Amino acid sequence: MPEAPLPLQARRRQRRGWRRPRGLLAWGALVAFFFVMNWWMFSRLQDPAARPHFRLRRHPPRAAAAHAANSSLTTLEEVAGAAKEKRPHKVMLTRLLALAAHALGEAETRPEPKDLWIEPINATMWRPCSDQRDWEASVTEEVTNGYIMISANGGINQQRVAICNAVTISRLLNATLVIPKFLYSNVWLDKSQFGDIYQEDYFINYLKSDIRIVKDLPVELQSLDLEAVGSLVNDTDVMKEAKPSLYVKKILPILLKNKVVHFIGFGNRLSFDPIPSELQRLRCRCNFHALRFVHKIQETGALLVERLHGPGPHSSSLEDNLLGQVAIKSVGNGNTSHASKYLAVHLRFEIDMVAYSLCYFGGGKDEEDELEAYRQIHFPALTEIKKTTKLPSAAFLRSEGKCPLAPEEAVLMLAAIGFKRSTNVYIAGAEIYGGRHRMAAISRLYPALVTKETLLSPSELEPFRNFSSQLAALDFIACAAADAFAMTDSGSQFSSLVQGYRMYYGGGDLPTIRPNKRRLASILVNNATIEWKEFETRVRKLIQQTKQVHERPVARSIFRHPRCPECMCRTEH
Template identity: 65%
Template sequence: MLALAAHALAENKREPKDLWQEPFVEASAWIPCADQRNWDPSGGKNGYIMVTANGGMNQQRVAVCNAVVVARLLNSTLVVPKFMYSSVWRDVSQFSDIYQEEHFINYLTPDIRIVKELPEELRSLDLEAIATVRDNDISNGDQVTDVDIRKESKPSFYLKNILPILLKNRVVHFIGFGNRLAFDPIPFQLQRLRCRCNFHALQFVPKIQQTGALLLQRLRKRASHHGPLDHCLVGPYTKSNVEETRAHGGKPSRYLALHLRFEIDMVAHSLCEYGGGEEERKSLEAYREIHFPALALLERTKRLPSPAALRSEGLCPLTPEEAVLMLAALGFNRKTHIFVAGASIYGGQPRLAALTSLYPNLVTKEKLLSATELEPFSNFSSQLAALDFIACTAADAFAMTDSGSQLSSLVAGYRTYNGGGRMPTIRPNKRRLAAIFMKNSTIEWKVFEQRVRKAVRQTKHIFERPIARSVYRFPRCKECMCLTE
């Protein structure tokens, strides 16, 4: 099938008209309005909420926004969140290393009270005491972990179980705290606050903005051009970037950003197979034992779906080979400039050979930025992820390979919220694609092309956020965006 894709690209056919476009009329009818407030500031008198968020940059971002909403819900004061060190991410970055702390505090002042540290009289509390949930009732400790709170718990849970602890001890410390707040049902203004935090209050620090602006400049080949989202992403460096590039002239080079979520943690967690045989199976099992012990235990003690069954259901990450087949079938020509986001691809450079052989204008941040320019970010995976976030969000088109990925979800939502109906995102239906890929040894290229285009075009429909789905990913809802029609 890769040979057929190479042959099709060599023909240099005209790209489909809608390849780089969103359905503009329908998409542009939704405009951002999460910055509108209709309440008085919270005094935060009920105590202090501390949060130590886990995961990478994207999981931490979701945790921060959820913590802001819980602080308002409980009329409490939020201590600037801290980030947990992870054996997977191995990053010691804290909030102020990634986001502008003063902007975060000041922007949200009309909503909640935020402080940088606990008051001195509370710092001596035993915050190591572990609270547990028994029969929906949390014990009297003041530290609450993700184990104690169900995923997407309703506001009523916090009012019933967390508020009493807060009132008694004056402080509650959430450990982990990823997706522990429901998207529905939730009061209108709290949902709007969630969007306000994500799309307005969290701005990258100047170091990241400046390098992000440089990355965008090189992606666009130094043309005198800046994208519609640059000012949101790189702030004051947008203007200086444009002024610097005017002297070079030239036509702007549009680019496609591809989030190839194919790092070893994703591959290992998927329980899928990728053609590496017994050696690969043992290697991934060993990785799970270290990094995903709960999953490894399930694998040993339960009968889990087979790799073949997982693949047929579209539950395996797209491989680089499958990603390149999708792009070729959609009609992106061989000259397309492609930015690949993500950390080290599982299988290394040989695994990327399919992409680079069919699309030679493929780059990563490591290719576009010098070792000296990247040095301030080395060993800080979350800060590197912020650069990927900027490059993907500002792209002329963005393609994800795993719709469940936090980076892909946040990027897609940011493009929807700030993009004015001009920032298309390709969201493959992996289950449908899996059925197509499974026939790749017998299917003709033209039929393959038609089926892939049909599967992907259906995901470009403009619709209001489905109930209980993420506002970070689907901000087209009355709380986050206003419909002008």
């Protein structure tokens, strides 16, 4: 049965509806598009699996930075073992990350902040001078009080500090130092010894006017039962940052009696103050001058620096120290165009650090269960303390700046202080907790992002596989030589040593970004309401304050703060 025609008034209303302004429909479509795009942005920040997978293979040095800048990388996928992940790790601060993405897009055509790649002007008032000596002769075999041996624990950074302290104690006690040994650790899983990382002969010869160093203990002492005669000294026997007087009082008598003392561990076992100025200078001299990486590490480190900076002359006293005589060769037609700038970032977000912090990173019950299971295995003492003691809440720890910065927090800091989206970024660090899911935000906002695993070919990396300390040495070179270096944990030994190297050799041209995590947490807590301009202003202010140049505070590490009369000399302007 055919439909009855519409009444006349109904037909008129229908025609008027068809004649409504098309602008209203267009406006509705625009609003819908806006919400769809925001949903897409948030979802992709949390789901990096949607991205095209890509691995930067070996490229000619000139092409490396450009290739990275035009590529979407699965950041740290190999390092983090993303294929082993059971569940995605949720990303925090998605609203601020979306604002940062928008701001970075707008900022690409604007000039960078003037102080982004430089230190304050008064940084040039300090120059390296710990290579200068006020004494001439070291001890000889005839007058030595005995031999000092050390077996250093920890990773390459803790071992380096132990070496410098052992050199200083040897001079203090008028003793001969045996080339240090490194303890094998179930954490680091690295069998490297001193000669696998540092040049033994260079170390011995450079310090020969300071102390006598030998490669082995004399034969007549090698059969001595050191534990039985009381010559083994553990960390429990010497307090942290002990004064020189303790060594004279407690260790020297053992040395004189048995002719040998063996320190087991020997991390931070020597104070920074009070200590005689010449001994302090010797400690600086050891760290900044006497420890040179072996040629294998220098050559591969030179490849990293070349592929990050591009070809062209860019030698410096810092690179001369790190790379020695290894030449960084240009390729192609010898064009000496300006080298590329790059930012190095040390991310301290491994699972052991995350678990031990007792902090929360937005992953819900799955995250809490996973970290608690890790604590029970690796930190049983902490698990027992939790059963009997009321510990600070995760929120309180974060407000006090006690939580490691997650990659998304680090990238918000970088975006706020003015690094453009096209900035070449080198990421140093071990396995990132959460793998590529956790790295999604930083690799999306800064697509020109590389690691040693993406810059070096498998064959170039092969000699270093299963040697975590040697891999860390490559990261050290890349971070120390960077045009700007950003740390995410001021307590990191690696970041501290890199910062000190940059201060010592940088001449005011190598800034280090050190966030005050407590103040940064007070800004990020407003992530649901704060606008980008306010966020940007507050973050820049706190970073500028940490970049101020000061002389080393009393009792602070000279490895991290070498601006002091014992390590550096003030210049007149």
